Amino acid sequence: MAVVTPDLSELFEEAYERVGLEMRSGYDLRTARRSLNLLTLEWQNRGLNLFTIESGTLAITAGTETYTLPSETIDIIEHQIRTGTGINQTDTNLERVSVSTYAQQSNKNTQGRPTQIYVQRLASETKVTLWPVPDTDYILAFHRLKGIDGLATGVGTTAAIPPRFVPCLVAGLAYQIAMKKPEAIARVVPLKQEYEYQFELAAGEDAETASIKFVPYNTFMLGGG
Numbered sequence: 001m002a003v004v005t006p007d008l009s010e011l012f013e014e015a016y017e018r019v020g021l022e023m024r025s026g027y028d029l030r031t032a033r034r035s036l037n038l039l040t041l042e043w044q045n046r047g048l049n050l051f052t053i054e055s056g057t058l059a060i061t062a063g064t065e066t067y068t069l070p071s072e073t074i075d076i077i078e079h080q081i082r083t084g085t086g087i088n089q090t091d092t093n094l095e096r097v098s099v100s101t102y103a104q105q106s107n108k109n110t111q112g113r114p115t116q117i118y119v120q121r122l123a124s125e126t127k128v129t130l131w132p133v134p135d136t137d138y139i140l141a142f143h144r145l146k147g148i149d150g151l152a153t154g155v156g157t158t159a160a161i162p163p164r165f166v167p168c169l170v171a172g173l174a175y176q177i178a179m180k181k182p183e184a185i186a187r188v189v190p191l192k193q194e195y196e197y198q199f200e201l202a203a204g205e206d207a208e209t210a211s212i213k214f215v216p217y218n219t220f221m222l223g224g225g
Helices: 008-019 026-046 099-103 163-180 182-205
Strands: 053-060 066-068 073-083 090-093 095-097 116-121 126-131 138-146
Touching: 008 026, 008 163, 008 182, 026 163, 053 073, 073 116, 073 126, 099 116, 163 182
Parallel strands: 095 116
Antiparallel strands: 053 138, 066 126, 073 090, 073 138, 116 126
16 A cells, blocks of 8 residues: 655644644745755755665766766765676776875876776765776766755655655654744754654664674784794
């Protein structure tokens, strides 16, 4: 059976009711929309949610080292240079370097198969620079952290948000609204507590569950007895 998620307008009404108020005017809708967009930005600052991770590829051209990633890219979390196709396809990991490490490269025009990637998270876009400069055509394969879209109008559907995050969204929105309403000041603390509880539930459900094995690495100092 499909999960039916209410439209944003219904979620706004639910959030207002939790605050003990009614959404009556166009201004109430606009202030709820602003709070919702700020809330989704806060989620991005809290860490990785699996529904904001997307894989992709980018064609790399010989002699060109800097590329702009798809819009709404916040950061890339995995990055490989891909050569070949089909059963002959090979992905080689790129080392991510800081601006200082890239700046200290003595010859930034050296050409070869890229081994390093420098990521620039700018205000309006995210760019990557490869080093050495590609000596032939490659494919950049990546997993990116993307922004949560589809919420700018404050009306419509919640297609950008998985159903498991909707209770958290409503709880967070109610908390945000209460902070802006003097008559609801007494509800701020309990609404904050409920929001944090719902976020922990949703984020825990959305966490990576694959097992990771850590093997100790022992070093020995050899010397004369």
